[in-house]
Amino acid sequence: MLHLALALAALALDDVTPKVAAPAPAVPASLELGPDNADAWAAFIRPDEDERRFEQVGWRNAFWPAVQEARALGRPLLLWTMNGHPLGCT
Numbered sequence: 841m842l843h844l845a846l847a848l849a850a851l852a853l854d855d856v857t858p859k860v861a862a863p864a865p866a867v868p869a870s871l872e873l874g875p876d877n878a879d880a881w882a883a884f885i886r887p888d889e890d891e892r893r894f895e896q897v898g899w900r901n902a903f904w905p906a907v908q909e910a911r912a913l914g915r916p917l918l919l920w921t922m923n924g925h926p927l928g929c930t
Contacts, residue, residue, distance in 0.1 A: 868880040900906035903919070910917040 865883045866880075868877045868884055870877050873881055900909070907917060
């Protein structure tokens with residue numbers, strides 16, 4: 841019961857105002873790519889700033905130095921591993 845009360849209190853104190861997202865670019869009128877609508881398609885498929893926020897994370901590419909840094913800073917460590925082709929083309 842105490843956990844529920846603490847969770848509800850945390851929700852009550854949290855800022856729950858929704859973010860106003862920037863309007864998405866309009867889908868190009870013609871579905872076929874051509875010289876007349878190439879700019880519209882480029883604007884439509886290009887990721888916006890919100891979709892590129894992962895690039896601002898200070899990713900590390902060496903495991904042990906990242907472990908040491910996480911310990912020193914008291915932060916968690918996310919280890920992302922995978923097996924196979926990065927695009928799933930196995």
